[in-house]
Amino acid sequence: MPLSQHRVTVVTVAYNSSGVLGAMLDSLPDGTPCVIVDNASRDRAALRALADRPGVSLIENPANEGFGPACNRGAAGVTSEFLLFLNPDARLAPDTLDQLIAAADAHPEAVAFNPRFQDDAGQGAFKRSCHLLPRSQWMPKGTPAADCALPVLSGAAYFVRRAAFEAVGGFDPAIFLFFEDDDLSLRLRGLGTLRLARAALVTHTGGGGSAPDPRIEGFKAWHFGWSRIYASRKHGRTGAYVKTLVRAIPRALSPRTWVSAPARAERWGYLRGITQAQLNRPNIGARL
Structure with missing residues (x-):
């Protein structure tokens, strides 16, 4: 494991996620510190088995406390320079962490980064806007061809300097689900820029496939x-x-x-x- 990867801890929130979490964990370089926060899943036994590997720790919440609060719990006590909040249905390319760290080292003015996203079919996905911003700050459609500043970041793979995350108080604990990444992005913008690290690739499966309940x-x-x-x-x-x-x-x-x-x-x-x-x-x- 390259020494640079000791600079980042992965934090992921699980909720009945054992079907996808194994692939995410397998995509992490060996020994990468990873904190799994389980929000009272029904598949906890399977989750415990998946978490039984070097570098991985499991926090078991007695109730579902929401995505942002669970992220905060997972990040508490972490001492690495960077945090990567990663969805359990996402997978890293072999050099993703190295590329994210290289981007952060090259841009000390930036406080947080998104990798380049693709789906399972290899189609790109890019978050260019949010309703909390005026349209004048939205980016054009399509994934940028080069690294650039971003108005807002996606929470599917949110790479952030730990000091900046702690300085703004982390995710807003009042938000149980949705828009927590937009809110965090806007607060982090008071400390520095947000950027795309295009050489870092994350495959994000996303939801879908089951009948509506x-x-x-x-x-x-x-x-x-x-x-x-x-x-x-x-x-x-x-x-x-x-x-x-x-x-x-x-x-x-x-x-x-x-x-x-x-x-x-x-x-x-x-x-x-x-x-x-x-x-x-x-x-x-x-x-x-």
């Missing part, structure tokens, strides 16, 4: 709605609730809502989430 669709939509309004208000995006409500109501009243249980759960869950956030209610939507 109304309970899961409603759960995700509630948190998506709540987090969208909460983050918008936090970062001074005026009129976010009214604009979101105007778009959400027609979808909630469309014919498909009444004939599809997953669509109904998603659309009404979203409406409840944005309204609860507007009323300053805490992020206590239904837990799975």
